[in-house]
Amino acid sequence: MSKDLTNxxxxxxxxxxxxxALQEIEKATHITGIPFEGKTVVLKEQxxxxxxxxxxxxxxxxxxxxxxxVRNGYxxxxxxxxKSLKSVLQGMDVPETYFGNIAKAPQLGILDFRAFLNLAMLMVESERARLLRQAILDIVIDTINLRTGGGTKYINQRDEDFLHSLFVEENYRKQFTDALRDCVDMxxxxxxxxTDKIYVSIFREKAKEYHKILRLHEKDSVRDTFYAEIxxxxxxxxxxxxxxxxxxxxSKGRALSVLEVDILFKEFESLPHWKPLIEKARNKMASRDLAFRDALHNQLQEYITPLRAEEFERFLGEKSKELAERLDDAKDVMKRLKERE
Known part of the structure; x- marks a missing residue:
C-alpha cells in the first residue's frame, strides 16, 4: 500500500x-543536534x-x-x-547568527528527534524531506520484518495472550458447530x-474478504491470523x-429453520452489551493490520487510530515470541504438571 506521510x-x-524503528532511523540519519536534558534537540534555524x-x-x-x-516533542x-540551553550553546560550535538571534530571546522553540522527523514527514517543499521520508518508510518496514523473522502474516501470534485465546476459542468453536449440527435444519x-455471519457482525467482512485483504494463501487459516481480542x-x-x-x-422440540436461526442471530447481535466489545475489536484489527501488515480494512476505516508505543512493544518487543517458542513453553509447563501428579 502506498503511504503518503504528508497526508x-x-x-x-x-x-x-x-x-x-526510531532507534534505527536515528542511527541511519546521524542528525547532529544540541545535547539538552538527556536528549538531542535542534533549533528551527537548524x-x-x-x-x-x-x-x-x-x-x-x-x-x-x-x-x-507538540505531542511528538516540539x-x-x-x-x-x-538559560541552561543558552549556556550549552555558548560552549558549542553554533553559528554566531543563531546564537546572536536567541541570546536575548525570552523564549525559544526546540524540537527533539521525534519532532524533527514529524516535521520531515509534513514538509512538501523540501527535496531532502522527501528523501528522508523514503528512508523512514524503508527502515520501518525493515525493522518490523527483522523483529518478526521476515514477515507479519502471523505477527498476532507473537502476543503472549494469543495461545490461550486460541485454545479457548477452539473449545467454544466445537460447542457452536455441535449446536449447528443438532439444532439447525440445513x-x-x-x-x-x-461463521461468516459472526465475522460480518464483528468486523464487517466474510472470511473470503478477510483472506483477500491480508493476502492470505488459499489454505491459510483465517483464525491463525486473528489477534487475541478478536x-x-x-x-x-x-x-x-x-x-x-x-x-x-x-423449547420447540425440533430443529430450527434457517429463517428462525436468522431471526435469533439478529436478536443476539443486537444485544447492547456487544457494542463496546465490537468497537474495541474493530479498532484493534483495523489499526494493527494497517501498522503491521500494511493491510487496509475498508469497512473499518472509521475505527483506525495510531498504535500506542505499548502496542509496538507487545508485538515487536522482547516479551513477544514466535508461536513455536510458546508451544515449547506450554509443553514444558504441561510436562512439569504431569510429573507432580
Missing part, C-alpha cells in the same frame, strides 16, 4: 510511536538549514501543525530551562454461512449462540 496523520504517528527551506517555511509548519508537533522553553453449508470475541459469540440455539430448539 496521513495516522501513518506519521504509527512511525513516531514505534520506538524500535531545521531550515537541513531541509534547505526558509525559516518562515519552518515557522509556518510549526504554527499549522502545532498540536501534532516545545517552547523559557526561564531556567532556556445441510453442511450452515457451518461456513453462520478470538475472544468470536468465542463469546460462539458460546452465546450455541446456548441460544439449543434453548430455542429444545
Amino acid at each position: 496521513s496523520a495516522i501513518h506519521r504517528q504509527n512511525i513516531l510511536n514505534n520506538t524500535y 531545521v531550515a538549514d537541513f531541509f534547505e527551506v526558509s525559516l518562515r517555511t519552518v515557522e509556518s509548519y510549526l504554527s499549522r501543525f502545532e498540536a501534532e508537533l 516545545e517552547v522553553i523559557k526561564g531556567k530551562r532556556l 445441510g453442511n453449508l450452515k457451518y461456513p454461512m453462520y 478470538l475472544d470475541l468470536v468465542a463469546s459469540y460462539e458460546c452465546g449462540l450455541a446456548e441460544m440455539l439449543r434453548s430455542a430448539s429444545g
Whole structure:
C-alpha cells in the first residue's frame, strides 16, 4: 500500500510511536543536534538549514501543525530551562547568527528527534524531506520484518495472550458447530454461512474478504491470523449462540429453520452489551493490520487510530515470541504438571 506521510496523520504517528524503528532511523540519519536534558534537540534555524527551506517555511509548519508537533516533542522553553540551553550553546560550535538571534530571546522553540522527523514527514517543499521520508518508510518496514523473522502474516501470534485465546476459542468453536449440527435444519453449508455471519457482525467482512485483504494463501487459516481480542470475541459469540440455539430448539422440540436461526442471530447481535466489545475489536484489527501488515480494512476505516508505543512493544518487543517458542513453553509447563501428579 502506498503511504503518503504528508497526508496521513495516522501513518506519521504509527512511525513516531514505534520506538524500535526510531532507534534505527536515528542511527541511519546521524542528525547532529544540541545535547539538552538527556536528549538531542535542534533549533528551527537548524531545521531550515537541513531541509534547505526558509525559516518562515519552518515557522509556518510549526504554527499549522502545532498540536501534532507538540505531542511528538516540539516545545517552547523559557526561564531556567532556556538559560541552561543558552549556556550549552555558548560552549558549542553554533553559528554566531543563531546564537546572536536567541541570546536575548525570552523564549525559544526546540524540537527533539521525534519532532524533527514529524516535521520531515509534513514538509512538501523540501527535496531532502522527501528523501528522508523514503528512508523512514524503508527502515520501518525493515525493522518490523527483522523483529518478526521476515514477515507479519502471523505477527498476532507473537502476543503472549494469543495461545490461550486460541485454545479457548477452539473449545467454544466445537460447542457452536455441535449446536449447528443438532439444532439447525440445513445441510453442511450452515457451518461456513453462520461463521461468516459472526465475522460480518464483528468486523464487517466474510472470511473470503478477510483472506483477500491480508493476502492470505488459499489454505491459510483465517483464525491463525486473528489477534487475541478478536478470538475472544468470536468465542463469546460462539458460546452465546450455541446456548441460544439449543434453548430455542429444545423449547420447540425440533430443529430450527434457517429463517428462525436468522431471526435469533439478529436478536443476539443486537444485544447492547456487544457494542463496546465490537468497537474495541474493530479498532484493534483495523489499526494493527494497517501498522503491521500494511493491510487496509475498508469497512473499518472509521475505527483506525495510531498504535500506542505499548502496542509496538507487545508485538515487536522482547516479551513477544514466535508461536513455536510458546508451544515449547506450554509443553514444558504441561510436562512439569504431569510429573507432580
